[in-house]
Amino acid sequence: xxxxxxxxxxxxxxxxxxxxxxxxxxxxxxxxxxxxxxxxxxxxxxxxxxxxxxxxxxxxxxxxxxxxxxxxxxxxxxxxxxxxxxxxxxxxxxxxxxxxxxxxxxxxxxxx
Amino acid sequence: xxxxxxxxxxxxxxxxxxxxxxxxxxxxxxxxxxxxxxxxxxxxxxxxxxxxxxxxxxxxxxxxxxxxxxxxxxxxxxxxxxxxxxxxxxxxxxxxxxxxxxxxxxxxxxxxxxxxxxxxxxxxxxxxxxxxxxxxxxxxx
Numbered sequence: 447x448x449x450x451x452x453x454x455x456x457x458x459x460x461x462x463x464x465x466x467x468x469x470x471x472x473x474x475x476x477x478x479x480x481x482x483x484x485x486x487x488x489x490x491x492x493x494x495x496x497x498x499x500x501x502x503x504x505x506x507x508x509x510x511x512x513x514x515x516x517x518x519x520x521x522x523x524x525x526x527x528x529x530x531x532x533x534x535x536x537x538x539x540x541x542x543x544x545x546x547x548x549x550x551x552x553x554x555x556x557x558x
Numbered sequence: 559x560x561x562x563x564x565x566x567x568x569x570x571x572x573x574x575x576x577x578x579x580x581x582x583x584x585x586x587x588x589x590x591x592x593x594x595x596x597x598x599x600x601x602x603x604x605x606x607x608x609x610x611x612x613x614x615x616x617x618x619x620x621x622x623x624x625x626x627x628x629x630x631x632x633x634x635x636x637x638x639x640x641x642x643x644x645x646x647x648x649x650x651x652x653x654x655x656x657x658x659x660x661x662x663x664x665x666x667x668x669x670x671x672x673x674x675x676x677x678x679x680x681x682x683x684x685x686x687x688x689x690x691x692x693x694x695x696x697x698x699x
Binding site: 470499502509510512530532534538539541 | 578598606609616660662663665671674677
């Protein structure tokens with residue numbers, strides 16, 4: 447049989463910060479995500495489950511990642527934070543319409 | 559704002575490194591106010607609003623230069639019960655009218671800070687004074 451089989455692997459990474467994300471440490475998160483992008487990762491799951499606080503600088507990092515990954519054919523999924531107030535901020539800013547949201551990292555991974 | 563006897567005053571270096579200190583103080587202050595509806599959400603929202611103004615001062619009033627200070631006064635007022643937060647700096651003037659509201663239908667990287675502060679508080683007022691800037695935030699409790 448004449449078969450031409452090719453394998454396409456798209457690297458997906460799950461990033462799960464476990465502390466508050468604010469204007470002080472958002473640059474550190476941005477640098478870590480940039481490093482993953484430059485290393486070839488295209489699909490990202492940002493697991494916010496254990497992020498107790500997220501400010502606009504942290505949100506800017508998420509949007510920047512979304513734009514950069516989509517520019518390179520990838521995408522970003524967000525896992526809802528456990529903190530109710532943080533969930534409401536995601537709804538207030540309509541991030542839940544821009545990002546595909548998931549309840550767990552496992553669910554986000556199956557969604558790509 | 560007239561300084562009430564039980565007002566809390568914080569004198570912080572104008573650096574984002576201290577955002578967690580500011581947040582912890584605000585949360586501790588609010589934690590002991592009785593009868594707040596949804597206390598955890600309310601405290602988070604107030605912390606986030608003040609966090610955004612503080613970070614804005616660090617970036618714009620002081621241009622991320624070291625040496626600046628930010629004075630934060632927090633007090634509970636009555637009739638109606640509300641939390642008053644005054645934030646002062648001695649940096650350059652800021653024009654809040656020049657900041658466009660974010661287009662929520664088209665996600666963007668920047669521009670959510672003041673939007674969040676205004677959305678989460680009942681009032682956010684800015685004034686330029688002779689020696690700096692004053693922000694006054696009000697949240698009815």
